Amino acid sequence: MGWLLESLNSSLGKKFIMAVTGICLILFLIIHLINNLTLFLGPEVFNNVVKNLETIKPLVRVVEVILLLIFIFHIFNGIRLWIENRQARPERYAVNGSSKNADVFSRTMVQTGSVIFVFLVVHLQTFWYAFNFGSPLTDLHKYYEFVADSFKSYAYSGFYIAAMIILGVHLNHGFQSAFQTFGWNHKKYFSFIKILGAVYSIIMAVGFGSIPVYFLFFYGGN
Numbered sequence: 001m002g003w004l005l006e007s008l009n010s011s012l013g014k015k016f017i018m019a020v021t022g023i024c025l026i027l028f029l030i031i032h033l034i035n036n037l038t039l040f041l042g043p044e045v046f047n048n049v050v051k052n053l054e055t056i057k058p059l060v061r062v063v064e065v066i067l068l069l070i071f072i073f074h075i076f077n078g079i080r081l082w083i084e085n086r087q088a089r090p091e092r093y094a095v096n097g098s099s100k101n102a103d104v105f106s107r108t109m110v111q112t113g114s115v116i117f118v119f120l121v122v123h124l125q126t127f128w129y130a131f132n133f134g135s136p137l138t139d140l141h142k143y144y145e146f147v148a149d150s151f152k153s154y155a156y157s158g159f160y161i162a163a164m165i166i167l168g169v170h171l172n173h174g175f176q177s178a179f180q181t182f183g184w185n186h187k188k189y190f191s192f193i194k195i196l197g198a199v200y201s202i203i204m205a206v207g208f209g210s211i212p213v214y215f216l217f218f219y220g221g222n
């Protein structure tokens with residue numbers, strides 16, 4: 001057990017935790033996007049999807065706890081790695097302000113990650129809270145109407161759209177970085193992984209971002 005904790009505490013171990021938790025979050029986002037894109041199919045379909053999920057509530061709760069642990073590990077390890085990197089190469093920041101090897105995406109992972117964290121707090125406070133603990137609309141199973149009503153606000157939708165652009169930037173580097181940690185950095189496949197990561201990030205940013213845009217412009221903002 002001691003050896004396991006020791007290896008997970010090493011620099012490589014932390015990178016491994018980042019990669020595994022990152023891949024889990026990448027998969028979660030695909031499922032979450034598919035679920036949310038049913039909003040485009042109208043109130044009946046979306047409200048039924050949410051009602052059906054309620055019939056398997058205990059399973060959803062277990063998944064949510066696992067997801068929370070994954071998020072905690074990902075954030076905690078990311079911060080620890082960032083601090084370690086800064087302590088290991090302080091002169092780099094003082095002299096050049098940047099590393100030659102690291103591009104702007106990799107250097108801003110903590111910053112973009114922090115924006116996503118703020119987004120998540122706001123997001124869960126609005127949607128997860130209302131869907132699980134109720135609101136005037138969700139108490140009547142009017143989940144679609146609750147989402148539409150939330151995105152009628154320019155400020156709220158604007159915040160989402162900005163956060164989704166940042167999410168795309170974070171995912172773009174995170175995706176390729178995870179595969180690099182697993183050793184898939186051979187010239188032959190790495191350019192393919194880079195393209196796959198870029199395509200995935202664009203789909204996530206545009207997919208999630210299209211929801212506030214749709215409700216704001218087709219339902220009228222206020």
Ligand code: HEM
Nearest residue numbers: 032036053064116123127128131132160167208209211212
């Ligand atoms: C416009 C975009 C989005 C919409 C409309 C949306 C909608 C929702 C809704 C309705 C819920 C509550 C589901 C329930 O409890 O039954 C939820 C939960 C959640 N959302 Fe989102 N979401 C969006 C984007 C995101 C993004 C980008 C992330 C991650 C970066 C995210 C992470 C989560 C998490 C972790 C939960 C709690 C777990 C769950 O209930 O599935 N969401 N979202």
